[in-house]
Amino acid sequence: MSQYVLRRLLIAIPSLLGISVVLFVVLALAPGDPFSELATNPNVPPEVQAALRAKFGLDDPIHLRYLHWLNAMLHGDWGFSFVSRMNVDTLILQRLPATLYVIGSAQILALLIAIPVGVYAATKPYSLFDQIANTLAFVGFSLPTFFTGILFILIFSVTLDWLPFVYTTDIKATGIHWVLEMIRQAIMPVAVLGLFQAASMTRFVRSAMLDVIRLDYVTTARAKGLGQATVIVKHVMRNAMIPVVTLIALQMPAVFGGAIVTEQIFRIPGIGSLLISSILSNDTPVVMAVTFVFACLVVLFNLIADVLYGWLDPRISLR
Amino acid sequence: MAPLLEIKGLKTHFSTDDGILQAVDGVDISINKGETLCVVGESGCGKTVTAMSILKLIAMPPGRIAAGQIIFEGRDLVPLTSNQLDEIRAKEIGFIFQEPMTSLNPVLTIGEQIAESLRRHEAVTKKQALERTIEMLKLVQIPNAEGRVHNYPHQFSGGMRQRVMIAMALACKPKLIIADEPTTALDVTIQAQILDLLQDMKERFGMAVMLITHAMGVVAETAQRVVVMYAGKVVEEAPVDDLFGDPRHPYTQGLIRSIPRIDLDSEHKTRLEAIGGSVPILINPPVGCRFAPRCKFAMNVCIEKEPLLREVSPGHRMACHLGDTQLGGAA
Numbered sequence: 001m002s003q004y005v006l007r008r009l010l011i012a013i014p015s016l017l018g019i020s021v022v023l024f025v026v027l028a029l030a031p032g033d034p035f036s037e038l039a040t041n042p043n044v045p046p047e048v049q050a051a052l053r054a055k056f057g058l059d060d061p062i063h064l065r066y067l068h069w070l071n072a073m074l075h076g077d078w079g080f081s082f083v084s085r086m087n088v089d090t091l092i093l094q095r096l097p098a099t100l101y102v103i104g105s106a107q108i109l110a111l112l113i114a115i116p117v118g119v120y121a122a123t124k125p126y127s128l129f130d131q132i133a134n135t136l137a138f139v140g141f142s143l144p145t146f147f148t149g150i151l152f153i154l155i156f157s158v159t160l161d162w163l164p165f166v167y168t169t170d171i172k173a174t175g176i177h178w179v180l181e182m183i184r185q186a187i188m189p190v191a192v193l194g195l196f197q198a199a200s201m202t203r204f205v206r207s208a209m210l211d212v213i214r215l216d217y218v219t220t221a222r223a224k225g226l227g228q229a230t231v232i233v234k235h236v237m238r239n240a241m242i243p244v245v246t247l248i249a250l251q252m253p254a255v256f257g258g259a260i261v262t263e264q265i266f267r268i269p270g271i272g273s274l275l276i277s278s279i280l281s282n283d284t285p286v287v288m289a290v291t292f293v294f295a296c297l298v299v300l301f302n303l304i305a306d307v308l309y310g311w312l313d314p315r316i317s318l319r
Numbered sequence: 320m321a322p323l324l325e326i327k328g329l330k331t332h333f334s335t336d337d338g339i340l341q342a343v344d345g346v347d348i349s350i351n352k353g354e355t356l357c358v359v360g361e362s363g364c365g366k367t368v369t370a371m372s373i374l375k376l377i378a379m380p381p382g383r384i385a386a387g388q389i390i391f392e393g394r395d396l397v398p399l400t401s402n403q404l405d406e407i408r409a410k411e412i413g414f415i416f417q418e419p420m421t422s423l424n425p426v427l428t429i430g431e432q433i434a435e436s437l438r439r440h441e442a443v444t445k446k447q448a449l450e451r452t453i454e455m456l457k458l459v460q461i462p463n464a465e466g467r468v469h470n471y472p473h474q475f476s477g478g479m480r481q482r483v484m485i486a487m488a489l490a491c492k493p494k495l496i497i498a499d500e501p502t503t504a505l506d507v508t509i510q511a512q513i514l515d516l517l518q519d520m521k522e523r524f525g526m527a528v529m530l531i532t533h534a535m536g537v538v539a540e541t542a543q544r545v546v547v548m549y550a551g552k553v554v555e556e557a558p559v560d561d562l563f564g565d566p567r568h569p570y571t572q573g574l575i576r577s578i579p580r581i582d583l584d585s586e587h588k589t590r591l592e593a594i595g596g597s598v599p600i601l602i603n604p605p606v607g608c609r610f611a612p613r614c615k616f617a618m619n620v621c622i623e624k625e626p627l628l629r630e631v632s633p634g635h636r637m638a639c640h641l642g643d644t645q646l647g648g649a650a
Contacts (some may be wrong), residue, residue, distance in 0.1 A: 077348065218419040219376055221417075224487070225408030225435040234435075238426050313426055314471045 008306055012299050019295040020073075024066045027284055050223075069288070075176060079285030083278065088289045092271060096293070099270030101182075102189050103259050107248075109194030110201055117198075118205025122213060123232055133202060140199025145258055149192045149265035156188060163188055167268040189266045193258060197251070204247050208240040213241075242312050249305030253298050321393065322349035323527050324373070324412075324495055331365075331372045334380065342368040345387070345456035348529075350495065355521065355528045357559075359535065363598045365551040366531045367417075370497050374408050375401060392494075407640065410440040413488030415498040415517075419480035419505070423472035428467035429456075431485045440491045444641070451643040455486040458523075459516060478509035481515065489520055493494050496521070497529045502537065515630035516542055535578045539563060544634075547571045550609035551601050555629060557635040561637040567637040572595070608640065616641055 014115050057068055072079065078088040121130040157165035164185050171181045212218065213236050221235040260272035267273070271290050278286035309316050331343040343365040350356045358366045360504035371377045373389055373396065389396040391411065396404065408414075416422040424432060433455060434448040443451065449468065458465035459482040472480060481501060488496055498517060518541060521528050530541060538545055538559065545562045547555040547570065555568040566572045572596040596613040599605070608614070611621040618640060626638045 095363060152399070215377070215422040216416060216418055219371075220422045220432075220484075220487075221424065223374060223408055223414040224439060225405035225410060226435065226439055227405055230439075234427075235424050239424070246341075312611055314428075315425060315473050 002071065004310065005303070008301055008303050012303065016292075016295060016299060018293060019299075020070070021066065021294070022130045023288060023291050025062065027288055028062050028065070042059060048252060078289050081278070081283055081286045082103060083281045083283040083286070088285050091274065091286065092289055092293060095269055095271045098167070099263065099269055099272060102186060102193065102262070102268060102270065103255060105253065106193035106197060107192045109190055111248075113194070113198035114201035114205050115244075116237075118202045119209055119232065119237060121202070122206045122209030122236075122240075123228070125210060129274035135205075137199045137202045143196075145192050145196050145262050146265055148196070149188070149262060152170075152188045152192055153265070165266065167266050169269055189262050189268060192265075193255075193262050196258065197255065200251075200256075201244070201247070205240065205244055208243045209236060211243075212236045212240045238312060242309065243309045245305050245312065249302050252301040253294070256294050256297065321437070323352045323354075323392065324529075325349040325390040326369070326373070327388040327390070327483070328487065329369065330385040331368050331377065331382060332385045333377075333382050335602065341551055341601045341604060342382075343372065344601070344604070346548070346551070346553055348546050348553065348556075350527050350529055352494070353521075353525050353527055355518075355530060355541055355543050357538040357545045358529065358531045358548060359533060359538055359545060360548035361533060361598050363603075364548045366533075366548055367499050369548070370414075370499050370529065370531055373497065374412060375399075375404055376414070376415065377538050405439075405603070408558075409436045409489045410492065411493050412495045412497060413493035415481075415484050415488045415496060415501045417500040417503055419484055421622070422484060423480055425472055428469050428471055429475070429483045433490050436487060436490050451490065452486075455490050456483070458489075458520070459483070459486045461486075465565060475477070477505055478513065481505060481509075481513050485516060485520065487591070489524065492524055493526060495529065497531070499531045500533070501530070502534075503532070505605060510537075511534045517541075535574055547574065550599055550604065552638065554610065554639070555635075556628070556635040557637075561635050565632075565635075567631055567635070567641075568610075568639045569614050569616050571637075608638075 057065060058070070059317075069079075076089075078092070081091055083087050084091055117133050121127075121133045124130055153165040156163045165188070167185050167189065171178055171185075173181055218231060219233055221231045226234070256272070259270070260275060262268070262277060263270045263272035271293060273292040275287065277283075278290065326348040329343055329346045330341065333340040333342055346365070346369055348356070348358070358369065360366050362507045368377060368382075370620065372382075372384055373391075375384070375396075384397055387397065388410060388453075391407065399407075406626050419581050423429065430449065430452050433452045434445075436449055437443055437448045453464045454466050456468060461467055461479060461482055467475075472483070475483065481504075483641040484501075490496075496517075501517065505513060510536070514537060517528065517530075520526075528541075530537070532538060542559045545555075545557060545559050546553055547562075547568065547572050553564070555566070555571045557567075562571065563575060566575055573592065577594065579591055586588070592615055599609055599612065605611075605622070605625055607620075607622040608617075611617045614621065620640050624640070626640045627636045630636050
């Protein structure tokens with residue numbers, strides 16, 4: 001098992017390298033760099049500009065710049081944000097917890113809704129419950145998060161004034177009040193993101209369950225007199241979860257993408273909003289670092305999915 | 320003596336987009352204690368649906384037991400709920416399915432799958448269940464049972480999986496085993512082994528076996544009594560020797576003539592006879608005899624009136640208008 005994980009981690013290295021090359025090239029081709037703003041600043045003479053560009057190696061050929069970046073990364077130097085005037089790694093570490101907190105809770109919420117609802121709907125296909133669940137799921141994934149987000153703010157913050165609509169990391173409270181406030185301000189973003197995820201996941205869980213429920217070994221299990229609950233949980237669900245794990249792993253990039261939008265709406269100071277603001281201010285080192293962190297997270301979730309497969313399905317050997 | 324299982328006038332219908340499919344339409348079958356009964360017929364004649372209806376293992380909906388009684392040890396199973404039937408499933412009536420490749424759960428060890436049945440029906444500890452499972456695996460001649468019990472289905476061949484299925488069906492020592500084409504998916508050599516094993520187990524535990532098959536060779540070797548089904552109805556029922564020696568229904572005769580014979584010398588060899596046409600679709604079936612469109616002897620009455628099962632000699636019943644006049648050309 002640990003050998004398998006180690007091997008998968010080793011395989012992840014070339015893919016991360018590949019991702020970094022693509023990101024680097026795309027960013028290098030994009031117009032503007034951290035010093036383009038200096039060019040329009042009349043207080044900076046052109047020769048100072050040129051000297052700075054030479055010092056930071058911005059005019060070097062692209063492969064040299066990439067190797068330079070890679071070398072720095074390997075030494076733990078993530079670069080310096082010219083806009084925020086701080087190291088990129090500190091900046092990301094400041095922003096990452098908020099993102100992981102919101103996305104993680106949203107995913108857990110999505111699973112807590114999708115699995116029971118999908119499973120129950122599949123045991124009674126075309127029943128009233130199934131029809132309602134299907135309709136709501138359809139509505140759920142037809143509505144984009146930027147729409148539901150604003151709708152939620154309008155209802156729960158503006159009209160009812162129950163929840164804050166700006167997410168803040170410096171809550172002026174301690175102890176249990178801090179915890180409660182953290183939960184309170186996360187309710188809307190987690191609900192928006194989680195319900196959106198739950199909608200498509202529910203339909204997927206349902207169809208995965210329906211695929212398994214009519215298989216021969218389920219009839220075998222029924223013939224053993226095990227009872228509906230045991231048959232569903234032990235024989236159907238475990239098999240149905242295998243494709244669901246794939247879906248969740250494959251959806252991770254989309255989840256992060258969705259989180260960027262949600263972070264913007266609720267002003268969550270996560271790495272998604274950091275990415276948007278750095279793109280807007282041409283803060284290339286931060287853009288590079290954030291996209292690279294997203295890539296690492298996606299690779300990590302795929303690894304987790306692979307390990308889960310091995311646990312769920314003995315036919316996949318973890319050697 | 321009352322039969323162990325008596326199916327009376329069973330009708331199992333499925334609702335489809337095109338109408339009601341009358342898969343089983345008034346079937347009477349009875350099985351005595353310790354007896355091997357073979358149910359034969361072409362694919363789609365309702366053999367499997369009949370068997371699955373006994374323990375309500377058909378998909379409901381769209382399936383539905385529309386009429387009839389299924390009396391097992393004096394108790395009608397039809398009105399029972401699925402929960403009530405759970406007490407009878409595996410404990411009193413064991414099932415062996417056709418496809419050993421797909422009838423075992425791929426993500427659970429075979430030991431777990433056999434033991435769960437024991438633990439459901441008998442007050443045994445986890446350890447005792449494991450011991451009993453190993454014992455069962457030895458009984459069905461799986462080599463190295465102690466090691467194999469922790470293996471997954473994909474680590475077994477088709478024949479070995481069918482042995483596992485038999486061990487599973489026998490685990491709780493049921494009074495009746497329903498084997499739905501247990502050898503159809505297997506190699507010929509393995510088929511014989513599995514049938515021998517089934518016979519062996521039947522003698523050891525003294526249970527009754529309802530063997531569903533479409534292979535007349537299997538019937539001749541294993542059955543004491545035979546029920547021939549066609550298009551959702553029983554067309555003939557007889558002790559095995561009677562059936563092969565004196566088949567009355569044209570369909571049965573056709574089935575017997577379609578067995579390849581290697582015991583005839585070359586001058587007696589003729590082309591293998593097939594029954595022309597195919598099984599009718601059972602949505603709005605015709606009023607008369609359902610075999611009439613394929614029958615060489617079909618008369619006007621066959622299309623107008625449905626023939627009823629009647630006794631032609633002791634224990635030998637059939638449903639054909641040709642009456643008890645002997646038809647020529649029996650096998």
